[in-house]
Each structure stands twice: as structure tokens, then as C-alpha cells.
Amino acid sequence: MAGNGVFAEIYDGEVEVYKYYADGHWHKSSSAKSVSIINPTTRKTQFKVQACTQEEVNKVMEAAKVAQKAWARTPLWKRAELLHKAAAILKEHKAPIAECLVKEIAKPAKDAVTEVVRSGDLVSYTAEEGVRILGEGKLLVSDSFPGNERSKYCLSSKIPLGVVLAIPPFNYPVNLAVSKIAPALIAGNALVLKPPTQGAVAALHMIHCFHLAGFPKGLINCVTGKGSEIGDFLTMHPGVNCISFTGGDTGIAISKKAGMIPLQMELGGKDACIVLEDADLDLVAANIVKGGFSYSGQRCTAVKVVLIMDSVADEVVEKVKSKMGKLTVGPPEDDCDITPVVTESSANFIEGLVMDAKEKGATFCQEYRREGNLIWPLLLDHVRPDMRIAWEEPFGPVLPIIRIQSVEEGIHHCNASNFGLQGCVFTRDINKAIMISDAMETGTVQINSAPARGPDHFPFQGLKDSGIGSQGITNSINMMVKVKSTVINLPAPSYTMG
Ligand SMILES: NC(=O)C1=CN([C@@H]2O[C@H](COP(=O)(O)OP(=O)(O)OC[C@H]3O[C@@H](n4cnc5c(N)ncnc54)[C@H](OP(=O)(O)O)[C@@H]3O)[C@@H](O)[C@H]2O)C=CC1
Numbered sequence: 001m002a003g004n005g006v007f008a009e010i011y012d013g014e015v016e017v018y019k020y021y022a023d024g025h026w027h028k029s030s031s032a033k034s035v036s037i038i039n040p041t042t043r044k045t046q047f048k049v050q051a052c053t054q055e056e057v058n059k060v061m062e063a064a065k066v067a068q069k070a071w072a073r074t075p076l077w078k079r080a081e082l083l084h085k086a087a088a089i090l091k092e093h094k095a096p097i098a099e100c101l102v103k104e105i106a107k108p109a110k111d112a113v114t115e116v117v118r119s120g121d122l123v124s125y126t127a128e129e130g131v132r133i134l135g136e137g138k139l140l141v142s143d144s145f146p147g148n149e150r151s152k153y154c155l156s157s158k159i160p161l162g163v164v165l166a167i168p169p170f171n172y173p174v175n176l177a178v179s180k181i182a183p184a185l186i187a188g189n190a191l192v193l194k195p196p197t198q199g200a201v202a203a204l205h206m207i208h209c210f211h212l213a214g215f216p217k218g219l220i221n222c223v224t225g226k227g228s229e230i231g232d233f234l235t236m237h238p239g240v241n242c243i244s245f246t247g248g249d250t251g252i253a254i255s256k257k258a259g260m261i262p263l264q265m266e267l268g269g270k271d272a273c274i275v276l277e278d279a280d281l282d283l284v285a286a287n288i289v290k291g292g293f294s295y296s297g298q299r300c301t302a303v304k305v306v307l308i309m310d311s312v313a314d315e316v317v318e319k320v321k322s323k324m325g326k327l328t329v330g331p332p333e334d335d336c337d338i339t340p341v342v343t344e345s346s347a348n349f350i351e352g353l354v355m356d357a358k359e360k361g362a363t364f365c366q367e368y369r370r371e372g373n374l375i376w377p378l379l380l381d382h383v384r385p386d387m388r389i390a391w392e393e394p395f396g397p398v399l400p401i402i403r404i405q406s407v408e409e410g411i412h413h414c415n416a417s418n419f420g421l422q423g424c425v426f427t428r429d430i431n432k433a434i435m436i437s438d439a440m441e442t443g444t445v446q447i448n449s450a451p452a453r454g455p456d457h458f459p460f461q462g463l464k465d466s467g468i469g470s471q472g473i474t475n476s477i478n479m480m481v482k483v484k485s486t487v488i489n490l491p492a493p494s495y496t497m498g
């Protein structure tokens, strides 16, 4: 059960508020204020977390800075050992953490468990990858540059950045937190996590698993509060040496305000699915349903617009409709496919897109139905570029289909988007697939499968408004270090003899 057993320490039962984590301990905020987490299904307060103060953030940053210096001196194999321990504890306690995900973000029960297990695996893989890539440096010799003899040896190695600020979004509050925490730690950095409000309690449980693993005090910290209230103070804090953020347009605002520090931004997407006439239409339909409706479309990598050749559109629409009819709709506890979207304002936003499409003449393949935050899956056919849903990201179970007359028209629509996260193309012709992939202005193109971030060691990046930098385990480790060179100057040129 959440907040019980080994997790009792993180909960203040008297006032029913979860504590925040700093300097190796669980604390109540001096603000005496809390932030409510609303269960998307019941629309009632499920949990409360501390509203941390600026003073508390200052203390966390100071402690993190001190702890980081000692951590950077900790042998790499020991850092990896602790990460492996945390991963095992996380997986051992998957049930109570998954329970939080069900209650806070209405993630279907089985997917909630998968998120925690995937997170444990990600932490272990990062430990292994870190040992490999951080254990190696480079030796450069000077005589490769014109005019030089071999009188200088340059040793370059990877050193930590300092304090990494991690801000994940609501849809993967555990997995997208550890995808920042583990690379930061293996690389010798300290970490301050600001979890999303919806998902904060799952994140606090996850942090407790790192606490139980025995990381040094002050190295890992988790401050809670509304992003709109403490977000700016955190992201503009002089103690922060790197920000790794996943979320929506907030990330664009952060990148304008942050100082001269490395940024890793994974933002929104409008992932297009381009379907050619020669595609395997059963495969297409299965991937449209999986890609468009998993976790009710609340994935940055969800299929968010289908661009389909007119000649095969009718057949695909029928196949998709038939598969959508089998999706179960209801509470996450029952492991339904479609569950309530995260907040009422999110449901209202989705409804706004649907009503705009209705007014402008889109074809509704199902009746629009909503109860509270629960929106039934909806396919909108004959969507045109003048409709908002052709461009905006619903982050809900509503999928537009735009019929195209040529592949060029599909590529043009995809590239006219301000987003450039992922996209996919369905065809049996690999040559065409490669050429379309090259033409699509997105960070990743999937051939004959729906977009997806995983496996978690694959590079994952967005172009344009979809992000800065690249994630994936290896890229995240490399992003959270800087290069240090030490140059050995020899008294005379020296050449290695054969
Ligand atoms: N490319 C990717 O990998 C992904 C992108 N996304 C995108 O994220 C969006 C949905 O996620 P959502 O969580 O609603 O995104 P938001 O951008 O609203 O929030 C993301 C995180 O930022 C915090 N935050 C809010 N305001 C500030 C601020 N001023 N300064 C610092 N942090 C702040 C939030 O905290 P709080 O909850 O307290 O407001 C939350 O932890 C969609 O657009 C989606 O496409 C989502 C997942 C993955």
C-alpha cells in the first residue's frame, strides 16, 4: 500500500501529506501548505504533497553542491553498485508505486507495473553503460595537426557537471524521472527532482527506493510544489548546472530563462503516420490503434495525425473502427484500455478540439462521448488543414485522419508542423520508406511501426519545438558530463617506435 510499510517514513499521517526529501531525510515544509493531487477517475483529492518554499530550495541546492563534490570522488564501480541496488529495490516495490500511478494519473493497472519495472531496468542498464563509457577517455597526439610535432599528448576525460535539475511530466512520473536521475548520478552529479504534481507521490516512493539503497545524504533531493509556483525559482537557480526537462511548451519558456547551462528538453509532438497504397493494411490498423490510443493518447510519441493515401483510406478506416470497438473504456483499476485523462482542464481542451472539428465538418466515426475526465476513443475522418486538430496535440484518445493524394502532400503536412518528435511510414517498399524517412523533419522515423521512445537505450530526440538535445541512456550520460583535457608537454618530440 502507498505510504505504508517501508514507505511509512515518507508520509505524515497526522495531516495526511507526503513529505519532501532533502539532505537524506524526509521533511515537512515550513510553508505548512500543501498541494492536492486529484484522482482523475474520482475527481476527488487522492493525495497531498508539501508546497516547498524558496528557502527550502536554497538549502537543497547548497546540500546538493556539497554532496556532489564527495560523490565525484566516489569510484565509478561504487556508483554503479548503488544504482543496481536502487533498481532492485524499485522493482521489489513495484506494487505500491504502480498503485500510486493508477490513482494519480489513471494509468491502466498493468501499464503502471510495466512503468516501474522498465524504470528499474533503465537504472541497471545506465549503471552498466556508465561504467563502460565513463571508464574510457581519449588520447590525442599533436602531430596530426599541421605544423606540429609529437610533443604534446592530450588526455581527455568526462567529468560531472555539478547539480542536475530533473523535471519530468505527468505521463511517466517514474520512468521519465529515472531516465534523468540515473545518468546524472552515474556521471558523478547530484540531483534535484521536481516531480509533476500529478504523479508526485509515485515519484516520492521511487525516490525512497534510492534512499533505501544508501546513497549519500544530500546527493538526491526531491522538492514538491506546483510548477507554476516554484518552477521559475528552480530553473533560474544559480546552483543548477544542467536542466533535463520533459513536458509541454513550458520547456520552451524554461529554455529562454535558463542561464548558460546545458539543457535537455523533450517537449510535445504531433507524430504523423504516413500510409502508402502498398502498405500491409492490417499492420497499419493495428499500429494506428496501438499508437493512437495507448494510455488514452497521453504519450508524446502517440500517433497524433494519420496521413493516408485516399485510395486505401476507406479500407483502413473500417479496420481501425473495428479494432477501436474492442477497446475497453473505464477505470484504470480494471486495467481498461481507455481511462480518464489526467485533469478536467485537459478533457476540456480535448473537447475544444473535437468541437472545432465538428463545426468545420470532420466525419465522426463514433459518437463523441464524455463522462467527467473519461473520453471515449474517437476517430475523426476527412480532417482538413483548417481544423485545429490537424496541428494541435490533443494528448487524449482522439485521432484525426487526413486523406492525401500524394506522398509529397503527406510529407509537406508533417514538415509544416512546429513539432518534430517522431513519425512513421507504412509501405512494403524499403527504398521509398528510406526516402520518406530522410524527407521527414522529425527526430525519429519508424518504418512499419508506430512511434515509440523505447527501447530506452535508443537515441530519442525532437527537432524544432519538440526539443533540444537527445535522450536515450547513452546520450543522456554524455549530455550530463563535460569534457576535461589534460595536456602533457614533452621536452622534445617523441615518436612511438614499431
Ligand atoms: N517529448 C517527450 O518526451 C514528452 C513530451 N510530453 C509533453 O508534455 C505535455 C504534457 O505533460 P505535462 O506534464 O502536462 O507538461 P507540462 O509542461 O505542463 O509539465 C511538465 C513538468 O513541468 C513542471 N512545470 C510546470 N510549470 C513549470 C515552470 N514554470 N517551471 C518549471 N517546471 C514547470 C510541471 O509541474 P506541475 O505538474 O507541478 O505543473 C511538470 O513537472 C504534452 O505537451 C506532451 O507532449 C510529455 C511526455 C514526454
Ligand SMILES: O=C(O)[C@H](O)COP(=O)(O)O
Pocket (backbone or CB within 6 Å): 171, 172, 176, 298, 299, 300, 301, 302, 451, 452, 453, 454
Ligand atoms: O512521455 C512520453 O510520452 C514518452 O517519452 C514516450 O514513451 P513511450 O513511447 O515509451 O510511451
